[in-house]
Amino acid sequence: MSKSQPPVFGAIPGISPGHEFANRLELWGAGVHRQTQAGISARQGAGAESIVLSGGYEDDADYGDVILYTGRGGRSAETGQQVADQELTGANRELVRNITEGLPVRVTRKVTAGGSSFYRYAGLYRIVSHWAATGKSGHRIWCFRLERIADQPLTEEMARAAGQRELFGQLAWEPEVGYGAAPRRETTTLRIVRDTTVTRAVKKLYDYRCQVCGVRLGMAETPYAEAAHVQALGAPHHGPDLLENVLCLCPNHHVLFDMGAFGIADDGLLLGPPALGLPEKLSVHGKHRIAPAFLAYHRQHFYEPNAGRVEESR
Amino acid sequence: MSKSQPPVFGAIPGISPGHEFANRLELWGAGVHRQTQAGISARQGAGAESIVLSGGYEDDADYGDVILYTGRGGRSAETGQQVADQELTGANRELVRNITEGLPVRVTRKVTAGGSSFYRYAGLYRIVSHWAATGKSGHRIWCFRLERIADQPLTEEMARAAGQRELFGQLAWEPEVGYGAAPRRETTTLRIVRDTTVTRAVKKLYDYRCQVCGVRLGMAETPYAEAAHVQALGAPHHGPDLLENVLCLCPNHHVLFDMGAFGIADDGLLLGPPALGLPEKLSVHGKHRIAPAFLAYHRQHFYEPNAGRVEESR
Numbered sequence: 042m043s044k045s046q047p048p049v050f051g052a053i054p055g056i057s058p059g060h061e062f063a064n065r066l067e068l069w070g071a072g073v074h075r076q077t078q079a080g081i082s083a084r085q086g087a088g089a090e091s092i093v094l095s096g097g098y099e100d101d102a103d104y105g106d107v108i109l110y111t112g113r114g115g116r117s118a119e120t121g122q123q124v125a126d127q128e129l130t131g132a133n134r135e136l137v138r139n140i141t142e143g144l145p146v147r148v149t150r151k152v153t154a155g156g157s158s159f160y161r162y163a164g165l166y167r168i169v170s171h172w173a174a175t176g177k178s179g180h181r182i183w184c185f186r187l188e189r190i191a192d193q194p195l196t197e198e199m200a201r202a203a204g205q206r207e208l209f210g211q212l213a214w215e216p217e218v219g220y221g222a223a224p225r226r227e228t229t230t231l232r233i234v235r236d237t238t239v240t241r242a243v244k245k246l247y248d249y250r251c252q253v254c255g256v257r258l259g260m261a262e263t264p265y266a267e268a269a270h271v272q273a274l275g276a277p278h279h280g281p282d283l284l285e286n287v288l289c290l291c292p293n294h295h296v297l298f299d300m301g302a303f304g305i306a307d308d309g310l311l312l313g314p315p316a317l318g319l320p321e322k323l324s325v326h327g328k329h330r331i332a333p334a335f336l337a338y339h340r341q342h343f344y345e346p347n348a349g350r351v352e353e354s355r
Numbered sequence: 356m357s358k359s360q361p362p363v364f365g366a367i368p369g370i371s372p373g374h375e376f377a378n379r380l381e382l383w384g385a386g387v388h389r390q391t392q393a394g395i396s397a398r399q400g401a402g403a404e405s406i407v408l409s410g411g412y413e414d415d416a417d418y419g420d421v422i423l424y425t426g427r428g429g430r431s432a433e434t435g436q437q438v439a440d441q442e443l444t445g446a447n448r449e450l451v452r453n454i455t456e457g458l459p460v461r462v463t464r465k466v467t468a469g470g471s472s473f474y475r476y477a478g479l480y481r482i483v484s485h486w487a488a489t490g491k492s493g494h495r496i497w498c499f500r501l502e503r504i505a506d507q508p509l510t511e512e513m514a515r516a517a518g519q520r521e522l523f524g525q526l527a528w529e530p531e532v533g534y535g536a537a538p539r540r541e542t543t544t545l546r547i548v549r550d551t552t553v554t555r556a557v558k559k560l561y562d563y564r565c566q567v568c569g570v571r572l573g574m575a576e577t578p579y580a581e582a583a584h585v586q587a588l589g590a591p592h593h594g595p596d597l598l599e600n601v602l603c604l605c606p607n608h609h610v611l612f613d614m615g616a617f618g619i620a621d622d623g624l625l626l627g628p629p630a631l632g633l634p635e636k637l638s639v640h641g642k643h644r645i646a647p648a649f650l651a652y653h654r655q656h657f658y659e660p661n662a663g664r665v666e667e668s669r
Contacts, residue, residue: 170587173655186589258611276421316573
């Protein structure tokens with residue numbers, strides 16, 4: 042795993058699905074896969090930005106939009122066969138982090154035809170689950186299910202071939218959702234694709250602890266929390282994707298907050314029916330200023346209209 | 356709201372997006388929208404199966420893939436203007452249920468051109484959020500954000516126009532995800548699209564209480580819980596979508612279960628590190644038989660390989 046370069050998640054500008062590369066060096070030069078040999082480009086503690094499917098793992102299964110991907114390790118360099126158990130460490134652990142952080146991974150396939158081969162960029166995939174299995178070799182392998190992210194732009198050539206843009210009116214004809222340096226864009230995906238800059242910052246600040254109940258959903262190295270926008274993103278709310286507008290919550294309190302079951306006063310007091318068992322105040326880190334205007338927006342549009350409607354929680 | 360007919364969620368066989376209907380009666384006859392006048396076809400306690408956008412509400416905003424939809428009520432029959440506050444009751448409450456239950460809604464638009472009008476089926480949308488706002492009239496309105504479900508089939512005509520099916524290779528060229536009577540199908544959507552028959556059954560059986568911690572995430576009339584498959588759905592697990600393979604969990608315990616942070620013994624004992632604060636046993640309803648084979652599958656592939664990896668939870 043590279044330790045020097047910051048990971049770049051999401052689409053590389055100018056590289057659309059279908060883009061072809063003559064060899065691994067070209068792929069590396071374009072910034073699509075910044076490893077010249079390894080199949081996984083990941084950084085410790087940050088997740089995996091890219092994988093290359095080269096047909097080297099006997100337990101991989103490629104169904105196109107769905108890929109069952111075998112983790113790294115335990116393979117003989119000579120025969121390509123699995124000769125030892127795989128461990129959930131290193132790059133494999135970073136693939137798990139993509140699941141818990143909702144990070145997309147770039148997928149490139151090695152294509153072999155007519156005696157020669159090249160590489161074709163397939164687009165962005167989500168890693169949706171992982172599990173252990175016994176591979177064909179009898180050794181333990183770690184498996185990952187990848188699913189292609191649906192709302193990706195068609196290439197320009199494909200659009201031309203189709204002749205009419207209107208044809209795609211019902212598809213999400215939108216530039217790629219931005220990650221990292223790219224600006225955040227609206228998406229039709231709910232609770233899955235997230236801006237990584239702000240949401241990772243708030244989760245890091247609270248070490249994945251819920252600001253309401255203090256729970257830290259714990260896998261030792263890959264904890265899970267959700268970033269909740271106070272003034273919602275998207276039309277018509279258009280809340281900004283800034284640290285001042287985001288909370289670190291467990292999934293349960295995220296659901297309750299978004300549904301307006303509780304609100305937050307400007308001074309952090311938690312407003313809600315006794316049945317919810319809320320603590321008196323929101324936990325707020327010294328470095329985290331939550332703008333009162335966003336809290337007021339949430340109270341006005343999400344919480345207050347619902348006040349008193351919650352019957353019970355436990 | 357209709358009280359006699361069971362709701363039918365999802366696509367109507369034979370009716371693809373783009374299908375046109377001369378009038379409301381035809382729309383009714385096809386089973387797309389089973390109300391001849393009302394804009395929302397819903398059943399009390401079951402959710403909304405269909406809406407018709409007829410341009411009657413001054414606060415609606417139609418962006419195509421995203422629709423900001425105004426709830427029902429408070430409108431003058433003569434002028435179409437908002438003359439009173441809207442309440443979060445009746446059909447409006449059922450639209451909220453679509454959010455908490457993940458139910459899709461059929462959307463049909465009234466199209467007016469050249470002095471005449473007709474209706475065009477737009478496809479399935481998710482209702483992703485609701486909030487209160489002050490409408491143009493100064494009265495309180497209830498608003499809903501609808502987002503088009505991306506993975507829907509193109510119509511046959513659109514495919515022919517495009518000339519080559521391969522063009523769509525990167526899109527999810529799949530029959531519609533089944534709801535209700537239709538068989539369940541694999542989907543690329545994570546934690547959003549659910550089979551309603553089995554998942555609603557398990558949530559109803561437990562009255563939306565988590566089988567691990569007992570929490571009931573409570574909105575008074577629209578509680579929220581998640582159905583968790585024990586042996587995962589989809590390749591390569593191919594767990595069945597049966598009540599014997601599903602649990603009613605809160606989002607927090609759903610995440611932990613899917614990530615393998617805890618497992619369940621055949622007798623219901625909860626297996627996991629003390630830091631998770633798990634109770635001794637899973638709560639199991641007298642009418643709910645969870646098949647041991649599925650629990651064993653989860654332990655073998657998801658839990659046991661991870662055992663001991665959880666550091667802390669609270």
